[in-house]
Amino acid sequence: MAELAYAAVLTGKRAFETREVIIPRIGPDDGLLRMEAAGLCGTDYEQYDGHFAGTYLGTLPITPGHEILGWVDRVGANAAKRWNVREGDRVIVETSIPCGDCPPCRDGRPIFCDANMGYGLRMGFDQAPHLWGGYASHLYLHPKTRLHRAPDNIPTGAMSLFNPMSNAVRWAWAKPDLREDQTIVIEGPGQRGLLSIVAAREAGAGQIIVTGTKADTYRLEIARELGADATIDVDAEDPVARVMELTNGRKADVVLDVSMGAVEPITQAMDMVKKGGTIVVAGVKTHNTIDNFSTDKLLFNEISMLGVLSSDWEDTDKAIGILQDKWTSLTKLCTHAYPLGQAEKAVQLLGREIQDGPEPIHIHIDTTTPP
Ligand SMILES: [Zn+2]
Ligand SMILES: [Zn+2]
Structure with a gap:
């Protein structure tokens, strides 16, 4: 049989x-x-x-x-x-x-x-x-x-x-070439965002900041347990101002967006990343587009914006x-x-x-x- x-x-x-x-x-x-x-x-x-x-x-x-x-x-x-x-x-x-x-x-x-x-x-x-x-x-x-x-x-x-760990390795570390002592902002504390904390630690990141919404309260707590230096509830505080404060005005070397649906994290990333820094776009926006997106900010600040799909x-x-x-x-x-x-x-x-x-x-x- x-x-x-x-x-x-x-x-x-x-x-x-x-x-x-x-x-x-x-x-x-x-x-x-x-x-x-x-x-x-x-x-x-x-x-x-x-x-x-x-x-x-x-x-x-x-x-x-x-x-x-x-x-x-x-x-x-x-x-x-x-x-x-x-x-x-x-x-x-x-x-x-x-x-x-x-x-x-x-x-x-x-x-x-x-x-x-x-x-x-x-x-x-x-x-x-x-x-x-x-x-x-x-x-x-x-x-x-x-x-x-x-x-x-x-x-x-x-x-x-x-699988999410290998994505985190590629998105938070390999693609943006995250180096020792650099600052990374991770937007979105889903499993990939949380594992990106672990990948960023492996890369030797100096400061890891994770953003989420009010609904992410528990996941932001896990983020801190996994080694995030700071977390930001974007419903309670202005994430750009908070990143400025946490980095003494220097902004982040790398911003990784792993949030789903909302496009605000992308426009905020443009203001969180330092001159010459890198934004990694990994969060699916289900066809949502960004209104009035100006590329001048990319150009004048020599920001690299990278799309990533998998690992x-x-x-x-x-x-x-x-x-x-x-x-x-x-x-x-x-x-x-x-x-x-x-x-x-x-x-x-x-x-x-x-x-x-x-x-x-x-x-x-x-x-x-x-x-
Ligand atoms: Zn999958
Ligand atoms: Zn082939």
Whole structure:
């Protein structure tokens, strides 16, 4: 009898169905992952709520789950050599599956690969062998998949922070080239903003300032516990004036915006960043635009403004190293875990449609219990 895998499949806007899939035969070049957990981020909610309809991320039906942690279940001989793994190894799977040959891949920008292959967001459920997303008991390991070995001693929740942690490494540190003793302002204390504090500390930042709204009171408290030197409630104080005060008028070297929706943090960043400084734009504004945006401020102050979307191989490697050192202090971010059969509940909690216990920060789906 054929062995079966299970997947929580998004069949339409706000519609999940559990599907059974016959576990595919593995050849010399590919493999199969037994899923441990899928981490969630804002993208999972946007996907569920139909925001990607009509775009390259709008494939349906699809098994969501692009932040993938699991164990190598089966692996072909060539693949084992290529990935340097054995059956039973705990691994992290990179979301994108780059072809390696197209112009973006050759330019070192694999997330923009022309082949547009990736787990949880691009490859639809109808495409054989169907196991292309993390909300499932198993995941197909395509020959072009990229894997990282994950340490065995870190608990599931903390290990599933690897994706937001790798984003934080890239956004707060690598992209703006944050240096020792520099000042960074992080706007938005979601999981990526909070982990950016950890990344900025690793980079040797001298001063870390985190901004949030009144609704973020608890998350700003966590920010201070994680090493933020100061936090600003933008509903209670003028964040620009406060940054001026905290930096003795010198302003910040780097401002990272990881806030969702509101565009004010971008205009405020223009006034918080020093001459020659860098603004990193990472918060999705869901099509909101900035009125009367003048580029003169950029020009006269030689401000660099960088857009960032995700992270890549070396950021994930660095993130794994940071988690290895710091995971015990980060478990408090892991507020919610749901079994596969409650994937929809997890996504609704993420979108703040429901409440369930503590203030959600990092949510993951425990994929080891069958639905
Ligand atoms: Zn994500
Ligand atoms: Zn490519």
